[in-house]
Amino acid sequence: xxxxxxxxxxxxxxxxxxxxxxxxxxxxxxxxxxxxxxxxxxxxxxxxxxxxxxxxxxxxxxxxxxxxxxxxxxxxxxxxxxxxxxxxxxxxxxxxxxxxxxxxxxxxxxxxxxxxxxxxxxxxxxxxxxxxxxxxxxxxxxxxxxxxxxxxxxxxxxxxxxxxxxxxxxxxxxxxxxxxxxxxxxxxxxxxxxxxxxxxxxxxxxxxxxxxxxxxxxxxxxxxxxxxxxxxxxxxxxxxxxxxxxxxxxxxxxxxxxxxxxxxxxxxxxxxxxxxxxxxxxxxxxxxxxxxxxxxxxxxx
Amino acid sequence: xxxxxxxxxxxxxxxxxxxxxxxxxxxxxxxxxxxxxxxxxxxxxxxxxxxxxxxxxxxxxxxxxxxxxxxxxxxxxxxxxxxxxxxxxxxxxxxxxxxxxxxxxxxxxxxxxxxxxxxxxxxxxxxxxxxxxxxxxxxxxxxxxxxxxxxxxxxxxxxxxxxxxxxxxxxxxxxxxxxxxxxxxxxxxxxxxxxxxxxxxxxxxxxxxxxxxxxxxxxxxxxxxxxxxxxxxxxxxxxxxxxxxxxxxxxxxxxxxxxxxxxxxxxxxxxxxxxxxxxxxxxxxxxxxxxxxxxxxxxxxxxxxxxxxxxxxxxxxxxxxxxxxxxxxxxxxxxxxxxxxxxxxxxxxxxxxxxxxxxxxxxxxxxxxxxxxxxx
Numbered sequence: 001x002x003x004x005x006x007x008x009x010x011x012x013x014x015x016x017x018x019x020x021x022x023x024x025x026x027x028x029x030x031x032x033x034x035x036x037x038x039x040x041x042x043x044x045x046x047x048x049x050x051x052x053x054x055x056x057x058x059x060x061x062x063x064x065x066x067x068x069x070x071x072x073x074x075x076x077x078x079x080x081x082x083x084x085x086x087x088x089x090x091x092x093x094x095x096x097x098x099x100x101x102x103x104x105x106x107x108x109x110x111x112x113x114x115x116x117x118x119x120x121x122x123x124x125x126x127x128x129x130x131x132x133x134x135x136x137x138x139x140x141x142x143x144x145x146x147x148x149x150x151x152x153x154x155x156x157x158x159x160x161x162x163x164x165x166x167x168x169x170x171x172x173x174x175x176x177x178x179x180x181x182x183x184x185x186x187x188x189x190x191x192x193x194x195x196x197x198x199x200x201x202x203x204x205x206x207x208x209x210x211x212x213x214x215x216x217x218x219x220x221x222x223x224x225x226x227x228x229x230x231x232x233x234x235x236x237x238x239x240x241x242x243x244x245x246x247x248x249x250x251x252x253x254x255x256x257x258x259x260x261x262x263x264x265x266x267x268x269x270x271x272x273x274x275x276x277x278x279x280x281x282x283x284x285x286x287x288x289x290x291x292x293x294x295x296x297x298x299x300x301x
Numbered sequence: 302x303x304x305x306x307x308x309x310x311x312x313x314x315x316x317x318x319x320x321x322x323x324x325x326x327x328x329x330x331x332x333x334x335x336x337x338x339x340x341x342x343x344x345x346x347x348x349x350x351x352x353x354x355x356x357x358x359x360x361x362x363x364x365x366x367x368x369x370x371x372x373x374x375x376x377x378x379x380x381x382x383x384x385x386x387x388x389x390x391x392x393x394x395x396x397x398x399x400x401x402x403x404x405x406x407x408x409x410x411x412x413x414x415x416x417x418x419x420x421x422x423x424x425x426x427x428x429x430x431x432x433x434x435x436x437x438x439x440x441x442x443x444x445x446x447x448x449x450x451x452x453x454x455x456x457x458x459x460x461x462x463x464x465x466x467x468x469x470x471x472x473x474x475x476x477x478x479x480x481x482x483x484x485x486x487x488x489x490x491x492x493x494x495x496x497x498x499x500x501x502x503x504x505x506x507x508x509x510x511x512x513x514x515x516x517x518x519x520x521x522x523x524x525x526x527x528x529x530x531x532x533x534x535x536x537x538x539x540x541x542x543x544x545x546x547x548x549x550x551x552x553x554x555x556x557x558x559x560x561x562x563x564x565x566x567x568x569x570x571x572x573x574x575x576x577x578x579x580x581x582x583x584x585x586x587x588x589x590x591x592x593x594x595x596x597x598x599x600x601x602x603x604x605x606x607x608x609x610x611x612x613x614x615x616x617x618x619x620x621x622x623x624x625x626x627x628x629x630x631x632x633x634x635x636x637x638x639x640x641x642x643x644x645x646x647x648x649x650x651x652x653x654x655x656x657x658x659x660x661x662x663x664x665x666x667x668x669x670x671x672x673x674x675x676x677x
Contacts, residue, residue, distance in 0.1 A: 010506070013506070014509075124342035126340070216505055222529065226340075226503075227503075262509040265509040265510060270500060270509070270510050271500075273509075
């Protein structure tokens with residue numbers, strides 16, 4: 001039982017990061033029907049920017065650990081959101097009227113460009129976050145050792161996901177995003193500025209991806225320029241698992257994928273961990289082709 | 302029309318003559334294949350620094366056989382697919398021999414390409430046993446083999462009195478081979494293997510694996526993978542409050558391990574390795590370390606880059622002794638005539654398989670400052 005709970009918390013921490021990245025994939029897909037392959041690299045950029053700001057501004061020293069990290073997170077979110085918007089402007093908007101395949105190729109190109117840019121700027125070696133920013137003490141809950149950082153990451157991820165959900169469901173802008181996701185043409189006829197909606201989506205998605213990158217840096221300490229690929233793939237899987245285009249689906253899918261991985265590793269085989277996770281994905285897609293929470297959408301003619 | 306044809310022909314002839322001359326009097330090209338980017342970039346970049354420095358020294362003394370030496374380096378990215386491409390590129394550039402690479406699976410992907418092109422390859426950081434068991438005529442290595450490493454590892458495990466051992470590898474050629482070899486040896490000695498599994502390299506979170514290992518309650522953990530994952534494991538083990546001793550194979554031997562884990566988490570970590578550059582006893586090594594430090598402002602951190610340097614030095618010695626850069630003569634010299642060549646890492650000779658003869662693994666331990674200390 002103890003091992004089960006420990007593995008469950010391990011899975012939740014990993015899953016909440018997958019979920020944050022998956023939100024970026026799913027939002028862009030919902031509105032543009034485009035898989036933004038460069039999203040994983042925005043995540044990488046988030047972790048690198050976090051490191052640069054952390055070491056150059058020494059915020060944690062001036063404001064204390066928690067306030068410093070919070071301030072840092074906001075800065076990273078802002079910067080990565082800007083890069084995301086720039087990406088949309090340069091790589092996707094010129095192709096808005098072209099066949100969907102061109103946009104996918106453009107996304108792949110953007111991904112390679114960003115990855116290499118990070119490599120050229122920061123170098124190919126591993127970068128390491130300072131080890132003493134956050135208190136390392138583990139929480140001791142009934143014999144379970146849970147590092148405090150992990151709990152913070154989990155809570156922060158949940159808070160951000162809730163905020164996003166409320167924003168999409170309750171505000172006027174959120175309604176506009178949902179409307180554009182259902183039918184861009186009709187939304188435009190109703191007086192919604194669809195280009196602005198797309199811009200907002202490209203601000204929010206990358207901001208969440210960037211902050212996930214910062215969290216990975218704080219949590220694991222080690223970052224490298226290729227890490228966006230592995231995390232991007234997992235988050236993309238999570239988005240599909242939950243039903244791509246569906247925001248609560250991405251959250252559920254991400255957390256589920258993390259937990260399946262941890263429990264699969266614990267009770268079956270570690271070497272087969274990814275195979276187990278993908279088998280579950282295939283199984284779910286056979287039963288529900290649109291993902292867990294995805295709705296069946298009539299094919300547009 | 303006729304005029305154009307004649308001009309083209311003239312250009313062709315001139316071009317061929319110039320090219321032909323360049324072939325004979327131009328520099329001797331020696332290939333260096335290493336992970337300049339990717340997870341093992343710190344190994345590859347240092348390999349390049351070492352080989353570049355040695356080539357400069359050779360050229361300053363007038364080169365080899367009256368010709369200058371030119372190092373052509375290619376990046377294998379620490380990835381088998383990229384390595385195959387890099388090998389093809391070096392083959393088409395007509396290098397006379399290739400030094401490298403780091404990582405047995407990477408070397409394995411390039412071995413046959415060089416062998417078919419009859420280009421000698423001298424690997425520097427590829428210890429998997431089967432690399433030299435294939436009967437490839439032009440493959441050599443300056444690093445020792447994993448059967449020896451496993452023997453030293455098993456001796457250390459027994460001498461520490463560990464009765465229950467967990468073994469973790471990462472499914473690469475090298476790590477799996479070392480894990481299997483060690484498992485066989487320690488089991489014969491009566492040590493119980495309570496855990497044997499592989500992690501996926503390139504991930505960040507290994508707590509699920511550590512939690513599972515902890516439940517098996519081993520006296521010690523032997524990790525046979527590479528330093529990026531090794532550092533993360535040590536860090537996360539510390540965060541879990543699990544004080545089990547960790548032992549690593551020679552692929553954890555890189556200062557980046559301590560950087561990733563943090564000195565506090567890395568303290569007490571023991572690993573197997575050929576002696577580190579700073580502990581090399583030979584006068585050649587001392588002179589080399591001095592000139593390396595003078596040029597780059599720091600001493601070389603990894604033994605594998607120094608082993609790449611030894612690959613370069615035996616190659617030059619073989620070319621000079623056999624008065625030729627022809628593959629068969631150089632290969633023949635390395636296999637049969639080279640005896641106790643004074644290398645940077647000790648005396649060098651190769652057996653019929655292309656393996657280095659002699660040389661012993663040592664045990665190192667990380668101290669509280671994160672330095673690697675040779676264990677007596």
